[in-house]
Amino acid sequence: MSSVSHTPRVALLDIEGTTAPVSFVHQVLFPYARTHLPKLVAEQAHDPVVHEQLEEIARLAPGVPPMEQLTRWMDEDAKVGPLKALQGIVWGQGYQRGELIASLYPDVVPTLEAWSRAGLTLAVYSSGSEPAQKLIYGHTQQGDVTPLFSRFFDLRVGGKKDEKSYRNILLETGWKPEDVLFLSDVTAELDAAADAGLQVCQIVRPDDGTVAGKRHPVAATLPDAARLFGLPGAEPQA
Numbered sequence: 001m002s003s004v005s006h007t008p009r010v011a012l013l014d015i016e017g018t019t020a021p022v023s024f025v026h027q028v029l030f031p032y033a034r035t036h037l038p039k040l041v042a043e044q045a046h047d048p049v050v051h052e053q054l055e056e057i058a059r060l061a062p063g064v065p066p067m068e069q070l071t072r073w074m075d076e077d078a079k080v081g082p083l084k085a086l087q088g089i090v091w092g093q094g095y096q097r098g099e100l101i102a103s104l105y106p107d108v109v110p111t112l113e114a115w116s117r118a119g120l121t122l123a124v125y126s127s128g129s130e131p132a133q134k135l136i137y138g139h140t141q142q143g144d145v146t147p148l149f150s151r152f153f154d155l156r157v158g159g160k161k162d163e164k165s166y167r168n169i170l171l172e173t174g175w176k177p178e179d180v181l182f183l184s185d186v187t188a189e190l191d192a193a194a195d196a197g198l199q200v201c202q203i204v205r206p207d208d209g210t211v212a213g214k215r216h217p218v219a220a221t222l223p224d225a226a227r228l229f230g231l232p233g234a235e236p237q238a
Ligand SMILES: CSCCC(=O)C(=O)COP(=O)(O)O
Pocket: 014, 015, 016, 017, 025, 029, 079, 084, 125, 126, 127, 128, 129, 132, 133, 136, 160
């Protein structure tokens, strides 16, 4: 397991399984998109934003009807740009209609507020599109918490299991790798980030049934991660 040496200045956070329960994404957001995507594709295909994504589907899967391809990707939980962009659009409609409200783990907002107050830069890296990230944090049970974050990264920089994506984030921001702490539940994502020189912490939420890996520090909550990395917002020691 890698050791913890340098206090991070940037916290780069995954969403599903790290700040939001896997159950919220898989039992609320994904089914909502599955229900509403066919109508979006059928009725809003001429909207320029939707149209651009439909063209991208046709490029990636020539000859396949777009809704058939989207269903295939949803069945595989594929992290693909056009699916993520279109899911973001229907979730936006859902939040606007009051049919969706985002669930975050209860420790998330207080800990991020403590980190922000202490001067840490907070950023998101999720497979969900940047608009979808802003929607989830804009419609939480605690209100709009998007101002806590200064940067949002999605598949535009590459997939989360690819070391190059983290190098792209470093290039775009000028952050030093050792200053950045990436928090995620998925070991393959942490491996990629660590290979790019970032500090990493696996969030192993008992409710999500996450399995702890062996290579990286493990925390059950963000306060637990704060304690491991010398950050504010740590839970009091027992
Ligand atoms: C913006 S919330 C929905 C997240 C999502 O679509 C997804 O596929 C989960 O991605 P993550 O990278 O946060 O695990």
